[in-house]
Amino acid sequence: MTADALPYLDAAAVTRLLAPAAAVEALAEVLREGLDPETCPARSAVPVPAGELLLMPAASGSWAGVKIAGVAPGNAALGLPRITGSYLLLDGATLRPRALLDGAALTALRTPAVSALAIRHLTARERPLDVVLFGSGPQAYGHVDALLAVRKLASVTVVGRDRGRAEGLAAYARGTGVPEARTGTAEAVAGADLVVCCTTARRPLFDGRLVGPGAVVVAVGSHEPDARETDTALVRRSEVWVEARTAALREAGDLLIPEAEGAIGPGHLTGTLADLVRGPGLPVPGHAPRLFKSVGMAWQDLAVAVAVHRAATG
Known part of the structure; x- marks a missing residue:
């Protein structure tokens, strides 16, 4: 050829x-x-x-x-x-x-698909989800589409640095049929069923103490050991799921920084995406948030x- x-x-x-x-x-x-x-x-x-x-x-x-x-x-x-x-x-x-x-x-297609696959297993399907979405770039748009492929959404709150771009994404979400889509602030995580982080941030985007029991947080924006979108408070109190333990403990700053602080150890990881797909299924989320940290893999x-x-x- x-x-x-x-x-x-x-x-x-x-x-x-x-x-x-x-x-x-x-x-x-x-x-x-x-x-x-x-x-x-x-x-x-x-x-x-x-x-x-x-x-x-x-x-x-x-x-x-x-x-x-x-x-x-x-x-x-x-x-x-x-x-x-x-x-x-x-x-x-x-x-x-x-x-x-x-x-x-x-x-732009595979990263939201990874998130959606995890969300399909980590969230309950009984009712539509209230979503807080950090970011307003291509990955954020892709996540709206991928989320709709696996779950019904009650609302989407877009949190972004550029208000115009955030409003554009909210309008896009409304155009896909999401009943309520608007811009908001980081404090909106307190009422969310699902929080999705797809940004270029290097520091935590929100106070992890605000995330409710049973909520799911997905962080996909970083694959660098010294960058993170979520804080130590969230990681410490959450079930933590990853694509692979080897990749997460090599690249996921969201986990490596709390570990360096002494807040968690390598054993804090609950399981992997393969465990979710091959396993018998998880119970409805309980008192702890569920965090899925993705770094993207070949x-x-x-x-x-x-x-x-x-x-x-x-």
């Missing part, structure tokens, strides 16, 4: 070919089939003048692939996306290239990229 013949799936194609619900199911399927996230290769991060290059390889079954992502904080001032990159999908047996996908669109990109490719090739 020549380079010219390699199929390219651009951002529009990735979004069109795979709905959020299908992305959630693609992740669940590979976990049910026995993939072990604990053995997934670690992410490589290389500092460059514009920001950071991330290299994320994975192989599973008859497929392999690698994402090269760029994180360029200065792009916002230029009107460009903060996350860039490409995904090279390979045949697992021969490692011959099969397709090239837009990496930013793939990330196996997730591979699972969703394969699903997109299959949809493209029929």
Whole structure:
């Protein structure tokens, strides 16, 4: 296969070919089939003048692939996306290239799908959820769509630094059929069933003592050991679920900072996403909040990229 013949799936194609619900199911399927996230290769991060290059390889079954992502904080001032990159999908047996996908669109699809898969198992389905959503960028929009794929939403309160962008996201949520969607402040977490954090913050976004018993908090914005979106108070009082113990204890500042403070130990982790998918199911949330901390892993990109490719090739 020549380079010219390699199929390219651009951002529009990735979004069109795979709905959020299908992305959630693609992740669940590979976990049910026995993939072990604990053995997934670690992410490589290389500092460059514009920001950071991330290299994320994975192989599973008859497929392999690698994402090269760029994180360029200065792009916002230029009107460009903060996350860039490409995904090279390979045949697992021969490692011959099969397709090239837009990496930013793939990330925007798979990260909310990971959150939604966890939320499907961590929340009760009996009634619609009141959601507080921190962030107003592409990941925030993706999370609205992914949440609606797994749960009914009673309300969405958007908390963002840019009021105009936050109001835009609230309007988008109303357009999807959410009965109530508005902007608000961090104190709104006190009345939330679900809190979703998808920001570039490096310090806690809210007071974890305000989160109610039985509420679920999902934090996806950081994969750096010295950055976090949630505080020590929340982590200490919560059940903590992660994608993989190895990745979380290597990259999740939300957990590593409280551990360095002596507030928790490695044994504080309750379980993993694979435990949730393969397990018998959890009881209705009780007196402790449930925190799902995601750092993003290469196996997730591979699972969703394969699903997109299959949809493209029929």
